[in-house]
Amino acid sequence: MSQAPASLEARESFxxxxxxxxxxxxxxxLVNFIDRQILPILLPQVKxxxxxxDSALGLLVGPTFALFYATMGLPLALLADRVDRRRLIAVSLALFSAMTMVCGLVTQFWQLAVARVLTGVGEAGTGPASQTMITDMYPPQKRARAQAVYATGANLGVLVAFAAGGAIAQAWGWRTAFIVAGLPGLVLTVILLTTVRNPARGAHDGRAAQAGAVPLGTVMRQLWRSRAFRWTAFGACTTCFTAYxxxxxxxxFLSRSHGMSTREIGLAMALxxxxxxxxxxYFAGHLADRLGRRDRRWYSWVPALAALAPLPLAPICFLAPDTGLALAAAVVPLSLTAAFIGPTITLIQQLVPVRSRATAVATLILIDNIVGLGLGPQFVGIASDLLTPSLGTDALRYALLAATGGSVVSFVGFFMAARHMRAEVEQQEADASASNG
Incomplete structure (x- = not known):
């Protein structure tokens, strides 16, 4: 009998x-990315x-979602620096989950576009608030790994979106896939509100959070003066261009060039x-934390290497006539699409004061998504349409190969960021210590 209270206390603590x-x-x-990435597996049926x-598909996947997701992220991040982040995430989660379900009920293309816009608005409220909560829960030497665990939600979301979404779409149609995709988010809204607490800001930084949040103009000036931020944002947005x-x-591409079924494509993308x-x-975040203890520049060098590694395999991936060879060559390019997130988010939050972190993250997300999600898919769609008269069904191969050029640019951005980040982080820490003193 005496063990029951201890057991209950342990469970509550967990x-x-x-x-x-x-x-x-x-x-x-994870459900954010299910709702965001389920559309690509459904494109053949929607088309x-x-x-x-292809240009219209690029518009639907890219700018329709990205512009509102990116621009709404900044005002919602300002809220996250000022209000209960848990409640903000809950409202945003419920909105984008409901709008995903609405996507399955539309009857015209413009209605689907509007539903995707509202999905983007909802998703904008979850990222910066969540990432700053994680930073407040973990000490600096464990943050990149924690942020990388969070970032794996994107990969797992894609896994579910492609595997389950492809199977559901093939069996019951693309509308049912959208409706099913929206349900888990509504359940998570209830779990979040009833079991999660809002952590204290700056609890592991050796400094107290400011009494009030920093004005937007002040944060923007801080970020603009930071060469480390400018180069990191440059590297991240061009990585996102290729990734999206x-x-x-x-x-x-797998459907058109290799004749794979929706179910087969879903399984391949999930893997x-x-x-x-x-x-x-996860490994990228773990590696950045481990190597960053000796030299903080690894928070930039790890994303730089992740951008560089896929380049030799890209031509094989997109131009090989054999399906097995193309999929084997795709392992490195597709598996490294989110490797930059953990190290980059950790670095960005070290460059600003505690109560500016959500705004700084949202600024990075704004840049990443306007360039990456807003322009990347649209570029591929337009390039494919322009090349179709001369290349036919092979046009999409070359359009995707051209998009991998963003990785070359992102390597330069992260490499240059490493030249400035160590000094700027140390200066920020010194300023915070002087302020406390």
Missing amino acids: IGGRGWTLGILTSIY AEFGLS SLSSFFPL LIGVCGGLAT
Whole structure:
């Protein structure tokens, strides 16, 4: 009998602890990416039903979602620096989950576009708030790994979106896939509100959070003066350009160039981005934390190497006539699409004061998504349409190959960021210590 209270106390501690909270936030990011990335696996069916061009598909996957997701992220991040982040995440989660279900009920293309816009608005409220909560729960030497665990939600979300979404779409149609995809988020909303606490800001930084949040103009000036931030943002947004281009159009490429079925494509994408990508994303954060203890520049060097590694395999992946060879060559390019997230988010939050972190993350997300998600898929769609008269069904191969050029640019950005980040982080820490003193 005496063990019951201790058991109950341990269970409550687990449920309210940082491991539980990290798990719930990662699950929210997972359903975020289910709702975001389920559309690419459904593109062949959506294209057939509405009679769309590749350019229109690029618009639907890219700018329709990205512009509102990116621009709404900044004002919602300002809220996250000022209000209860848990409640903000809950409202945002409920909105984008409901809008995903609405996508399955539309009857016209413009209605689907509007539903995707509102999905983007909802998803904008979860990322910066979640990432700053994680930073407040973990000491600096464990943050990149914790952020990488959170980032694996993207890979796992893609796994579920492609594997389950492809199977459901093939069996019951693309509308049912959207409706099923929206349900888990509504359940998670209830779990979040009833089991997760809002952590104290700056608890592991050796300094107290400011009494009030920093004004937007002040944060923007801080970020603009930071060479480390500018180069990191440059590297991250060009990485996103390639990553979103590949994840959005690779399913259509497998269907068009290799004749794979929706179910086969879903399984292939689940393994490439979900399983292999999840492992790569976690390992990148773990590696950055481990090597960063000796030299902080590894928080930039790890994303630089992740951008460089896929380049030799890209031509084989997109130009090989054999399906097995193309898929084997795709393992590295597709598995490293999110490897930059853990190290990069950890670095960005070290460059600003505690109560500016959500705004700094949202600024990075704004840049990443306007360039990456907004322009990447649209670039591939337009390039494919322009090349079709001369290349036919092979046009998409070369459009995707061209999009991998973003990785070359991102390597330069991360490499240059490493030249400035160590000095700037040390200066920020010194300023915070002087302020406390």
